[in-house]
Amino acid sequence: xxxxxxxxxxxxxxxxxxxxxxxxxxxxxxxxxTQTTMQxxxxxxxxxxxSKANINFEALAGKLDARGEELGLKIRIQHEDIFxxxxxx
Amino acid sequence: MINPRKIFExxxxxxxxxxxxRTITLGISLRDCAHPDIDELSRRIYDKITRTGRDLxxxxxxxxxxxxxxxxxxxxxxxxISIVSESSHGDNFEIARAMDRxxxxxxxxxxxxxTALVHKGYTKGDKNLIESIxxxxxxxxxxxxxxxxxxxxxxxxxxxxxxxxxIIKQTSQMARDGNSIACTRLVVFANAPEDNPFMAGSFxxxxxxxxxxxxxxxGPGVVQSALKKLEPNADFSQISETIKKTAFKITRMGQLVxxxxxxxxxxPFGVVDISLAPTPAIGDSVAFILEEMGLEKCGAHGTxxxxxxxxxxxxxxxxxxxxxxxxxxxxxxxxxxxxxxxxAVRCGALSLDKLEAMTCVCSVGLDMIPVPGDTPDYTIxxxxxxxxxxxxxxxxxxxxxxxxxxxxxxxxxxxxxxxxGRGFIMPVNKFSSSAFIKRGGRIPAPIxxxxx
Numbered sequence: 001x002x003x004x005x006x007x008x009x010x011x012x013x014x015x016x017x018x019x020x021x022x023x024x025x026x027x028x029x030x031x032x033x034t035q036t037t038m039q040x041x042x043x044x045x046x047x048x049x050x051s052k053a054n055i056n057f058e059a060l061a062g063k064l065d066a067r068g069e070e071l072g073l074k075i076r077i078q079h080e081d082i083f084x085x086x087x088x089x
Numbered sequence: 090m091i092n093p094r095k096i097f098e099x100x101x102x103x104x105x106x107x108x109x110x111r112t113i114t115l116g117i118s119l120r121d122c123a124h125p126d127i128d129e130l131s132r133r134i135y136d137k138i139t140r141t142g143r144d145l146x147x148x149x150x151x152x153x154x155x156x157x158x159x160x161x162x163x164x165x166x167x168x169x170i171s172i173v174s175e176s177s178h179g180d181n182f183e184i185a186r187a188m189d190r191x192x193x194x195x196x197x198x199x200x201x202x203x204t205a206l207v208h209k210g211y212t213k214g215d216k217n218l219i220e221s222i223x224x225x226x227x228x229x230x231x232x233x234x235x236x237x238x239x240x241x242x243x244x245x246x247x248x249x250x251x252x253x254x255x256i257i258k259q260t261s262q263m264a265r266d267g268n269s270i271a272c273t274r275l276v277v278f279a280n281a282p283e284d285n286p287f288m289a290g291s292f293x294x295x296x297x298x299x300x301x302x303x304x305x306x307x308g309p310g311v312v313q314s315a316l317k318k319l320e321p322n323a324d325f326s327q328i329s330e331t332i333k334k335t336a337f338k339i340t341r342m343g344q345l346v347x348x349x350x351x352x353x354x355x356x357p358f359g360v361v362d363i364s365l366a367p368t369p370a371i372g373d374s375v376a377f378i379l380e381e382m383g384l385e386k387c388g389a390h391g392t393x394x395x396x397x398x399x400x401x402x403x404x405x406x407x408x409x410x411x412x413x414x415x416x417x418x419x420x421x422x423x424x425x426x427x428x429x430x431x432x433a434v435r436c437g438a439l440s441l442d443k444l445e446a447m448t449c450v451c452s453v454g455l456d457m458i459p460v461p462g463d464t465p466d467y468t469i470x471x472x473x474x475x476x477x478x479x480x481x482x483x484x485x486x487x488x489x490x491x492x493x494x495x496x497x498x499x500x501x502x503x504x505x506x507x508x509x510g511r512g513f514i515m516p517v518n519k520f521s522s523s524a525f526i527k528r529g530g531r532i533p534a535p536i537x538x539x540x541x
Contacts, residue, residue, distance in 0.1 A: 004091075004096060006096060006097070006100060008097075008100075031090075032090045034090065034093055036093060038097065043093065043097065045090070045093050045096055047090045057154070057155060058154060061154065076100065076157055077157075078155070078156055078157035079155045079156045079157075080091075081156070081345060082099060082156040082157065082158060082342070082345065083091045083095060083096050083099055084091065085341045085342070085344065085345040086095075086099050086338045086341045086342060087091060087092070087095040087098075087099070087338075088091070
């Protein structure tokens with residue numbers, strides 16, 4: 001499935017590396033990535049494909065959440081459809 | 090990829106504005122459980138509920154995790170028990186116990202359907218069920234009861250209205266050690282919907298399929314935030330448009346979760362109930378939406394008009410977002426569950442009479458209203474009669490969930506806890522309705538019920 005990873009917090013060195021290393025270990029493919037600063041907050045969005053992942057979704061979410069804690073950021077992973085269904089007709 | 094702004098809009102709705110799915114409710118028909126022996130009937134009921142609902146909570150949690158949207162409640166509704174137990178001999182309480190055990194086993198907090206539909210009169214089964222309600226509510230934890238006493242087509246069964254006044258009082262007295270909280274699991278309806286996923290009034294109607302998934306959304310906080318972002322002098326057309334757009338987005342979440350739950354459980358999707366259901370959480374209040382429109386306090390003159398606009402805009406926005414909309418679908422005004430309404434009652438802005446007017450234009454009725462413990466049964470019955478008249482005459486659902494809190498007087502505080510909230514005991518009219526309620530019989534259906 002395709003999922004959206006969002007990262008929100010204060011900018012610092014190693015955020016993208018921190019997230020992408022987990023994805024690479026888990027065999028999750030990054031399809032698209034964008035980052036911007038919104039209201040002084042660093043925000044990054046990644047569109048990923050988890051269909052060939054070597055761990056289940058719950059474990060992946062857990063790893064990302066833990067990495068977020070380490071980096072002092074909020075990292076979420078959500079099925080892409082929640083955004084599509086809300087914003088696309 | 091989807092616009093990042095939109096992605097963060099969704100995340101913000103969930104993390105800061107209390108957007109959630111209020112309930113996934115699994116409706117289960119118990120019609121094939123009927124048996125002359127009540128013990129056997131209860132056993133069948135327990136088995137069927139636990140078998141059919143086995144994966145409900147787990148599936149709800151899985152969806153919650155995959156999509157990152159909280160699903161607050163997973164619940165069960167069943168066929169009105171008065172119908173299932175009609176031909177059984179024995180104590181109805183056994184059935185309620187079986188339902189209660191099944192709910193506990195599945196990990197759901199409420200199971201609805203301890204219900205009788207008596208808008209035109211009682212059958213033997215209806216009578217047995219109604220008489221057992223006080224015992225059932227006080228000796229079970231999860232069972233919710235409802236009684237439909239009126240419809241637009243049949244008129245108002247005033248015998249049932251009078252009896253329900255007494256049943257509520259009796260329940261209040263039997264539950265005196267716990268602030269009469271058992272009364273919060275009893276709803277008296279006019280025009281009860283058969284597919285409402287919200288408790289305490291949820292049951293699996295007799296026109297429903299074997300099993301069905303109905304979903305109730307929420308999101309007063311999201312609507313309030315959207316209105317806050319408008320210019321202070323925005324007119325009512327702009328307010329209505331904003332609410333419509335927000336309701337659309339909220340309902341899309343409900344539709345997504347409903348479709349997904351239906352697919353994962355292999356149970357057909359029924360409806361999305363597009364109600365705005367408040368919680369005692371700060372920023373999750375329907376009253377605050379009304380106040381955002383320019384009222385100093387909910388209950389001030391203008392409140393009914395504001396609520397009418399809100400209710401209408403929610404439906405207009407929600408209806409296109411879901412393939413099937415049903416249940417109650419509108420704004421809820423459960424007084425004790427809504428921070429803004431609790432405050433409005435405390436400061437004297439919101440009265441029972443104003444709430445009655447508000448129920449003419451929104452989706453429910455007098456909901457979660459604590460009144461003095463010594464309120465006479467005929468006064469409660471008369472309150473029910475008034476609400477039923479509002480529902481019957483306006484072709485809409487109305488309900489009464491009123492709690493005469495044992496030992497408490499007007500103005501005192503009562504704590505129900507959790508989603509049921511807290512409140513101040515509201516005064517009722519002191520003049521007697523006793524002779525009116527004693528008449529009994531039926532109030533005939535209004536002329537506009539003859540639509541064929």
